[in-house]
Amino acid sequence: MTENHNSRALNKSLKEYARGIAGGLLFSFPLLYTMEVWWTGFIADPLDLMILVVVTYLLLLGYNRFAGMHPDASWKHVFIDSVEEMGIGLLISFGVLLMLNRIRLSGMGIDEVMGKVIIEAMAVSIGVSIGTAQLGANEEEEKRQKSRERKTKVGFFVLGICGAIIVGGNVAPTEEIVMIAMEAAPGHILAMALVSLLISIIVVFFSDFKGTARRSRNGLLFDMTFDTCVSYITALGVSAFVLWFFGRFDGVSFWVAFQQVVVLGVLSSLGASAGRLLIK
Structure with missing residues (x-):
């Protein structure tokens, strides 16, 4: 019984991660292909990047609280979900930019790599959050409907x-x-x-x-x-x-x-x- 429960929980988590990745790419691909964003990442000031990260995290907290996949989740889970979504956004951003040859593991300064990845990742992470909630299966619709009423x-x-x-x-x-x-x-x-x-x-x-x-x-x-x-x-x-x-x-x-x-x-x-x- 416990093994079956763990298997279902793992399967559900994997599906949520898959929906998050799909949402991150769906809503942010235009920015990942935009030259002006790459240039901004190249010249971005560390303070500006920090402000962007903080603002994005606050938006993720708000979205997950009011419209997330688990509308009845506690603030603790909301904080954790937001951190996970931002982490997934960073990984997606890094992978796509590496694939597009916009960042390189050698011959490019760490500041430039981090700047480009962070700026792109903030938009991707919002897409991850939306994708996780919106591309969900039908069984979550009732929960989200109850949340809408509140x-x-x-x-x-x-x-x-x-x-x-x-x-x-x-x-x-x-x-x-x-x-x-x-x-x-x-x-x-x-x-x-x-x-x-x-x-x-x-x-x-x-x-x-x-x-x-x-x-x-x-x-x-x-x-x-x-x-x-x-x-x-x-x-x-x-x-x-x-x-x-x-x-x-x-x-x-x-x-x-x-x-x-x-x-x-x-x-x-x-x-x-x-x-x-x-x-x-």
């Missing part, structure tokens, strides 16, 4: 951050964001901001995504205003953070930096609004 505004905020990073983070390092921002007129920036708000409203309240209909019937005007503002503020905050991290604010005026945030906010707002509904 979601709070804080939970939706955390999930919104994760969604914004997954969607907006894949584009933030590219030169196209800077180019669009510098060439945009004030009218274009205003249109992008309005479209971002419209996206949040449509995704959260006027779509067929799970959980929207029930929430939209109670206090429609308040919920629409509050959730739309939270989604867009979250999107702008995430956009500003990732653009700052990738050095997109260096040597530019406040207006250009602001325009970049709004440009990236179009994508991040989709992630912030849809992410908290889909990433559960």
Whole structure:
């Protein structure tokens, strides 16, 4: 009996690890193939890397607490799961970059190797966490459904951050964001901001995504205003953070930096609004 129980537990753990690896690759492959991310890893300051690791770990804690594979897990297990996911992210990042010849075991400084691996691994680890929870088998759906009923505004905020990073983070390092921002007129920036708000409203309240209909019937005007503002503020905050991290604010005026945030906010707002509904 004990042997069969241990065998089932091992099999379940292996399946969770497999789903985590699949999720890590699914959500982060674009960044693993992005030259600007490699360059940022090459020039990254150790303090910036430490900040990125801390922020990512806090996001993993929040995601695993509010939408993880084991919604009834204690904080101890949440801490352990988050460490495991970050470790898997580091291994995946190291392996893929080594395969792509972006890092080498000889002839390359340890600082460069660590910088590239850490930056890529942070996005991968979020994908690992999402993949473990979202690509799970049907028997976990009931547990996750019960967890959804206990979601709070804080939970939706955390999930919104994760969604914004997954969607907006894949584009933030590219030169196209800077180019669009510098060439945009004030009218274009205003249109992008309005479209971002419209996206949040449509995704959260006027779509067929799970959980929207029930929430939209109670206090429609308040919920629409509050959730739309939270989604867009979250999107702008995430956009500003990732653009700052990738050095997109260096040597530019406040207006250009602001325009970049709004440009990236179009994508991040989709992630912030849809992410908290889909990433559960």
